[in-house]
Amino acid sequence: MNILLTGGAGYIGSHTAIALAESGHSVFAADNFSNSSPEAIRRVSELSGQRISCFDMDIRNTPMLADILLRKEIQCVIHFAGYKAVGESLTKPLLYYDNNIATTVSLLAAMEEAGVSRLIFSSSASVYGEDAPSPISEEAGIGGCTNPYSRTKAICEQIIQDAAASSPVGLQAVLLRYFNPIGAHPSGMIGENPHGIPNNLMPYITQVAAGILPELTIFGGDYDTPDGTCLRDFIHVMDLAEAHAQAVEYLSRAASSNTDVPTVVPINIGTGTPYSVLDVVKTFSDVNGFPIPYHIGARRDGDIPALYADVSRAEQLLHWHATRSLADMCRDAWTWQRKNPEGYWLR
Ligand code: NAD
Ligand code: UDP
Numbered sequence: 001m002n003i004l005l006t007g008g009a010g011y012i013g014s015h016t017a018i019a020l021a022e023s024g025h026s027v028f029a030a031d032n033f034s035n036s037s038p039e040a041i042r043r044v045s046e047l048s049g050q051r052i053s054c055f056d057m058d059i060r061n062t063p064m065l066a067d068i069l070l071r072k073e074i075q076c077v078i079h080f081a082g083y084k085a086v087g088e089s090l091t092k093p094l095l096y097y098d099n100n101i102a103t104t105v106s107l108l109a110a111m112e113e114a115g116v117s118r119l120i121f122s123s124s125a126s127v128y129g130e131d132a133p134s135p136i137s138e139e140a141g142i143g144g145c146t147n148p149y150s151r152t153k154a155i156c157e158q159i160i161q162d163a164a165a166s167s168p169v170g171l172q173a174v175l176l177r178y179f180n181p182i183g184a185h186p187s188g189m190i191g192e193n194p195h196g197i198p199n200n201l202m203p204y205i206t207q208v209a210a211g212i213l214p215e216l217t218i219f220g221g222d223y224d225t226p227d228g229t230c231l232r233d234f235i236h237v238m239d240l241a242e243a244h245a246q247a248v249e250y251l252s253r254a255a256s257s258n259t260d261v262p263t264v265v266p267i268n269i270g271t272g273t274p275y276s277v278l279d280v281v282k283t284f285s286d287v288n289g290f291p292i293p294y295h296i297g298a299r300r301d302g303d304i305p306a307l308y309a310d311v312s313r314a315e316q317l318l319h320w321h322a323t324r325s326l327a328d329m330c331r332d333a334w335t336w337q338r339k340n341p342e343g344y345w346l347r
Helices: 011-022 038-048 062-071 086-091 093-114 148-165 201-209 237-256 277-288 312-318 326-339
Strands: 002-006 026-031 053-056 076-079 118-124 172-178 180-182 216-219 234-236 264-269 294-297
Touching: 002 011, 011 026, 011 038, 011 237, 026 038, 026 062, 038 053, 062 093, 076 093, 076 237, 086 093, 086 148, 093 118, 093 148, 118 148, 118 237, 148 172, 148 264, 172 237, 180 201, 180 237, 201 216, 201 277, 201 326, 216 277, 234 237, 234 326, 237 264, 237 312, 264 312, 277 326
Parallel strands: 002 026, 002 076, 026 053, 076 118, 118 172, 172 264, 180 234, 216 294
Antiparallel strands: none
């Protein structure tokens, strides 16, 4: 199948491109490189053995997008493009509402124009309200979000629901609610490429490991959890990438099914197993053979004590579950950092 990845040069898009190429799909990307480098696409082409075309464009350019969908005979789109920094979304909410929502509206309009009916959307576990108890199922309410970034995801989910309900092309969508993707392709050729000081746990740890940052601050050691630090559902980015390939298969089955299938399906993508922040630090040290200096600091505003997935729907509908361990995640994250101390060559 011909598949377009918006934001395909980014962290999750680049790993997904490899999983899709390995499943025999023809992969195209569209990215404005606002948070990525063309070097990622070059390396994905090298790793996958498929020359990936990447259109240097803003997804808000609807006519150009519709033209690409038609010319490349795209049958399915995976929409990764958007901004993702929670903290920045609090200081620049309009930037986030503009980019995350306008790209989604533009994409839906272009798909309608070009007659493309299959969509996979990068959503987030952060659409669930603060008070939802873990393990969280997709039946839990969404929208009680603590920051503008998460609200853009909840709003986009609603926009996709509304577009599907009135779609002239029979839009079918899967909303993948990612938990905490970490790690990298085991080759260490592609990985997460944060600008400046990382906000997220694993890139912070790898930069401490590399000596770029002096020590990790663990945000809060007095939560009501087994070791006092927060619990999260960390998932290897290659497991996450493979979930997208399974979602493409799911949409194909849905299109050829005689029975009624829902037009828009939210699906949690995690391992279902919670690990604490301290578990991650200790596993990283054990698997890579050196300590990570850390201290316990104050809680970070907005952090939920425990957030992990009920993954039964992913198993049932996608025939998928995560197979890689926390040790795999920690080893592969360090391989990427070690081989690419400055990330990609940013242009
Ligand atoms: P990323 O920043 O690495 O990738 C996003 C890509 O989109 C980048 O290459 C960026 O250049 C591109 N982009 C942004 N705005 C664009 C625009 N207007 N036009 C064209 N390209 C544009 O982020 P990621 O970690 O790969 O995340 C991918 C998606 O998954 C995002 O939508 C993110 O919100 C979502 N998500 C990520 C995580 C996570 O922890 N990484 C968790 C939940 C959800
Ligand atoms: N965290 C931490 N120190 C850091 C970064 C993150 O202790 O420098 C903790 C954070 O408080 C949370 C967990 O690690 O409990 C995961 O945070 P991250 O920002 O990676 O993802 P989130 O779950 O917030 O989306």
